[in-house]
Amino acid sequence: MSFTGVIVLALLGVLASVGDAKAKVRVAATTGTLAAIAGDVGGELVEVTALSAPTEDPHYVDARPNLVLTLNHTDLLVATGLELEVGWLPNLQKSARNPEIGPGGRGYYEAHTALSHLAEVATGRVDRAQGDIHAGGNPHYLYDPRAGAEVAIGLGTKLAELDPANAATYVTRAQSVAAKYRSVGETQRARFAxxxxxxxxxxxxxxxxxxxxxxxxxxxxxxxxxxxxxxxxxxxxxxxxxxxxxxxxxxxxxxxxxxxxxxxxxxxxxxxxxxxxxxxxxxxxxxxxxxxxxxxxxxxxxxxx
Amino acid sequence: MFSLRVRGRGRTSALGVLCLSSPAWAADAPASAPAAPVSADAPAPTSDAPPPAPPAAAPVSEAEMRALTEALGADAQAVQAGSAPAPAAASGGAKPAAPAAAGNTGGLDLALILDVAGAWFSDDEPLQAGGHDPNHTGFTFQQLELSAGATVDPFFRFDTNIVFGLFGVEVEEAYGSTLALPGNLQVRAGQFLTRFGRLNGTHPHAWSFADQPLVNGRYFGSEGSRGLGAELSWLSPLPWYVELVGSATEAAGECCARSFYGGDDLGVDGVGDLLYTTALKQFFPFTGSASLLWGLSAQFGPNASGNGNRTEIYGTDLYLRFRPVDSSERRAFSWQTEVMHRRRQVPHDVLTDLGGYTQVVANWSPDWETGLRAERVLPLDGDDPELAEPEAKYAAAVTWHPSHFSRLRLQTSVADRGGASDLVYGALLALELVTGTHGAHAF
Incomplete structure (x- = not known):
C-alpha cells in the first residue's frame, strides 16, 4: 500500500474514533474476579471485559493481540498489581495506543491500592533464590472477601472519578456491595470457628x-x-x-x-x-x-x- | 565486567530519582489545555449528593484561570503520587496501602541475560549464519544482553538492548516509543530491529532454538534486519487486530542490511537511499485457546552494486498457536513459518532467491519444551556466487526450564550446504540465565 493510502486510512480511523459516542464506561479487568467486582459496582453503567480466562493462571497469560484491541477501546483497566500480571500486561498497555490506561494513566487502577493490609510484603533483600516472589506483597488477596470489599470501595471511588455524572451511584453501590461481601465473609468465618x-x-x-x-x-x-x-x-x-x-x-x-x-x-x-x-x-x-x-x-x- | 555492572546500577538509581521527580513538570503539561483536566478533576463525590453544578455565567478572569490551572496541576500531581485524600463517603475501612517495595514508580527496569553454549560440529564450516550462533566446536559466548526500559514521561517510553560480546559492545537497540499519539498511531525512533516478519523483531532469548534461522542471516545479516531510523505504526479501528507498520532506516551494514548497501555504505543523497520496511499484521483468535497471527512484510532499498540498483524482499509469516486455557498441565503447541522472496538488481542480471523455515514447538509443561525446525534457502534465477547451491538445515531441540528465569537447551542439527559438500552434523548445549526485571514478551 502506498504511503498516501496509509495516511488516508489513518485519518479515517481518527474520524471513526471521534464519532464513537460512548455511553457506558468500558472496563477491562485482568481476571474474572476483578471483572465480577467491577460489574457489581458499576452495574448497568459499565461494560466489563475479563482479559484472561478464569481457568488460566494469571501469572502466565498470552499477550494476544486481540487484547491490545480491547485495551485500545478501554476507559478503565483494572489489574491486581503487585507484579501478578507483570509477564503480560505491560506489553499490552504499551501497544494499546491508549495513554489513559497506561502506567500512571487515569484509567489504570491497581486494585491492591485499595487494601488496608497486604500479606508477605518483602522486608530486607529480595532474592530469586526464594523463588518467583512478589516483593510488594502477595497478590492473591481476592480469595478473602474482606479484601474484595475494600476493592469494591476503591473501584467505586475510581469509577466516580472517571464518570462524575454518576459518581453518587458508584459510591453508594460500592458501599452496599462491600457490605454484602463482608457478610459472606463473616458467615463463613463463623462456620470455620x-x-x-x-x-x-x-x-x-x-x-x-x-x-x-x-x-x-x-x-x-x-x-x-x-x-x-x-x-x-x-x-x-x-x-x-x-x-x-x-x-x-x-x-x-x-x-x-x-x-x-x-x-x-x-x-x-x-x-x-x-x-x-x-x-x-x-x-x-x-x-x-x-x-x-x-x-x-x-x-x-x-x-x- | 563487574565494574560495568556496578556503574550500570549507579546510573539506574540516578535515573529512578529523575523519574520520581518528573511528575512535577509532567503534570503541568496537560493543564495548558484546560477543557479536559477540568472535567477530569471534578470535585470528590459524596454519597448523598451528586457533584455540585458549576456556578452560572460569571466570567472567569485571567488571574483566576491561572490560579485554577496551578491548582489543577497540584491536584493531578497528588493523584499521581497516590496521596489524594479519600472521599469521605468511601473511607469505610479502606486506608490506602503503601507497600514499600511496590514497583510501580516508573523506574528503570534492568535485566541481564546471559547466553553461553558448548557445541560440536562435524565440519569447520557449519551452516550457521547468525552473529550469536554457536558456530564452531567448543564453547561460544553467545551474548550478554543488558536490557533496560522505562517510561520516560507521559509521552515516551525508552527501551534499549545493549549486547556485550567477550571483546566488544554493541548497541543492538535503543529507541523511544510514543505513548500518547492520537489516531491510534505510534512512532519508534532510534536504533531498532525492523518488524519484518515474526522472528526478526525479537531477541534470542525469545527464540525456541539456539540459533538464528538461515534465511534471516542470508537476507538481513548476522544480526537480523535493524538500523537507525524511524517507524510509524497504526492500529486500525477494524473489529479484528490489524496493524500497519512502516519504517525508514539506514540501508548500510553487513550485519543488518546485507542485501542492501551492506558493508559498502554509499551514503544518503535522497529518500531513495533509505531502506523502507512495511508490514501488515493481523490476528485471528479462533477460540480462547487457538489463534493465528499472520503477517505480510516487504523491504525496499538500494544495493551496493551501483547504477541505482535496488533490492526488494517480500515475506509472509504465520504463527498458529494452540494453548488450552483450561489445562492444568499448561501445555501449548505452536507452528511458525516464514517465507521470503528476494530480488536484487545487479549489473547485467537480476538475482532472485527464496528462503524460509518452518518450525513446530510443543510445551509439554511449564518445564519442558521440544521443537523441530526445517529450513531452506534456494537460488531461483541469476548467477549469485554467494548462493550458488540450495542450502537446507534441519534441527531438533529439547529445552528444560528449571524456573521461569533459566533454561538449558540441547539442540542437534544436520545441514546440507548444497552441491558436493558433505552434510554437517551438529550438537549443542546452550544455557540461558535471566536476572533483573525483564519486561513482558510480545505474543
Missing amino acids: ALSAEQRRVVSYHASWPYLLDWLALEQVETVEPKPGIAPSPAHVATVLQRMRATGAKAVLQEEFYPRGTSEKLSSLAGAKLVVVPGAVRFGTQTYPEFVGQIAEALHAALGG
Whole structure:
C-alpha cells in the first residue's frame, strides 16, 4: 500500500474514533474476579471485559493481540498489581495506543491500592533464590472477601472519578456491595470457628492463600512447591508428606490451573483430601460471593467440619 | 565486567530519582489545555449528593484561570503520587496501602541475560549464519544482553538492548516509543530491529532454538534486519487486530542490511537511499485457546552494486498457536513459518532467491519444551556466487526450564550446504540465565 493510502486510512480511523459516542464506561479487568467486582459496582453503567480466562493462571497469560484491541477501546483497566500480571500486561498497555490506561494513566487502577493490609510484603533483600516472589506483597488477596470489599470501595471511588455524572451511584453501590461481601465473609468465618485447631491445618500447592488463611483462621503447614514457581522435587514432596503425617493436615488446597498428580498422590498417602478450587470467578455465570463461598464450602467439607 | 555492572546500577538509581521527580513538570503539561483536566478533576463525590453544578455565567478572569490551572496541576500531581485524600463517603475501612517495595514508580527496569553454549560440529564450516550462533566446536559466548526500559514521561517510553560480546559492545537497540499519539498511531525512533516478519523483531532469548534461522542471516545479516531510523505504526479501528507498520532506516551494514548497501555504505543523497520496511499484521483468535497471527512484510532499498540498483524482499509469516486455557498441565503447541522472496538488481542480471523455515514447538509443561525446525534457502534465477547451491538445515531441540528465569537447551542439527559438500552434523548445549526485571514478551 502506498504511503498516501496509509495516511488516508489513518485519518479515517481518527474520524471513526471521534464519532464513537460512548455511553457506558468500558472496563477491562485482568481476571474474572476483578471483572465480577467491577460489574457489581458499576452495574448497568459499565461494560466489563475479563482479559484472561478464569481457568488460566494469571501469572502466565498470552499477550494476544486481540487484547491490545480491547485495551485500545478501554476507559478503565483494572489489574491486581503487585507484579501478578507483570509477564503480560505491560506489553499490552504499551501497544494499546491508549495513554489513559497506561502506567500512571487515569484509567489504570491497581486494585491492591485499595487494601488496608497486604500479606508477605518483602522486608530486607529480595532474592530469586526464594523463588518467583512478589516483593510488594502477595497478590492473591481476592480469595478473602474482606479484601474484595475494600476493592469494591476503591473501584467505586475510581469509577466516580472517571464518570462524575454518576459518581453518587458508584459510591453508594460500592458501599452496599462491600457490605454484602463482608457478610459472606463473616458467615463463613463463623462456620470455620467451630473447627478444632487440628482440623484447621492445610497444605497448599502454591503460596496463593495467606489472605484466605487469615480470613478463615487456618494454618498452612507446607506448600507442595518448595518455593513459589519452582516445581516440586521428590525430596521436598517427601518432607511435605512427613509434615502432613506429623500435623494431621487433612486438606491439600490448590487452584485448578496447577498440575494435580503430586497433590493427588500426597493426599491419598496422607489420608487427606485434595481440594481443587477455581482460581477466578466464572465471570458472567458466577458472582464473587458465590466464588468465595464455593472455595470455603469445599474446604469446610474436606476439613471434616 | 563487574565494574560495568556496578556503574550500570549507579546510573539506574540516578535515573529512578529523575523519574520520581518528573511528575512535577509532567503534570503541568496537560493543564495548558484546560477543557479536559477540568472535567477530569471534578470535585470528590459524596454519597448523598451528586457533584455540585458549576456556578452560572460569571466570567472567569485571567488571574483566576491561572490560579485554577496551578491548582489543577497540584491536584493531578497528588493523584499521581497516590496521596489524594479519600472521599469521605468511601473511607469505610479502606486506608490506602503503601507497600514499600511496590514497583510501580516508573523506574528503570534492568535485566541481564546471559547466553553461553558448548557445541560440536562435524565440519569447520557449519551452516550457521547468525552473529550469536554457536558456530564452531567448543564453547561460544553467545551474548550478554543488558536490557533496560522505562517510561520516560507521559509521552515516551525508552527501551534499549545493549549486547556485550567477550571483546566488544554493541548497541543492538535503543529507541523511544510514543505513548500518547492520537489516531491510534505510534512512532519508534532510534536504533531498532525492523518488524519484518515474526522472528526478526525479537531477541534470542525469545527464540525456541539456539540459533538464528538461515534465511534471516542470508537476507538481513548476522544480526537480523535493524538500523537507525524511524517507524510509524497504526492500529486500525477494524473489529479484528490489524496493524500497519512502516519504517525508514539506514540501508548500510553487513550485519543488518546485507542485501542492501551492506558493508559498502554509499551514503544518503535522497529518500531513495533509505531502506523502507512495511508490514501488515493481523490476528485471528479462533477460540480462547487457538489463534493465528499472520503477517505480510516487504523491504525496499538500494544495493551496493551501483547504477541505482535496488533490492526488494517480500515475506509472509504465520504463527498458529494452540494453548488450552483450561489445562492444568499448561501445555501449548505452536507452528511458525516464514517465507521470503528476494530480488536484487545487479549489473547485467537480476538475482532472485527464496528462503524460509518452518518450525513446530510443543510445551509439554511449564518445564519442558521440544521443537523441530526445517529450513531452506534456494537460488531461483541469476548467477549469485554467494548462493550458488540450495542450502537446507534441519534441527531438533529439547529445552528444560528449571524456573521461569533459566533454561538449558540441547539442540542437534544436520545441514546440507548444497552441491558436493558433505552434510554437517551438529550438537549443542546452550544455557540461558535471566536476572533483573525483564519486561513482558510480545505474543
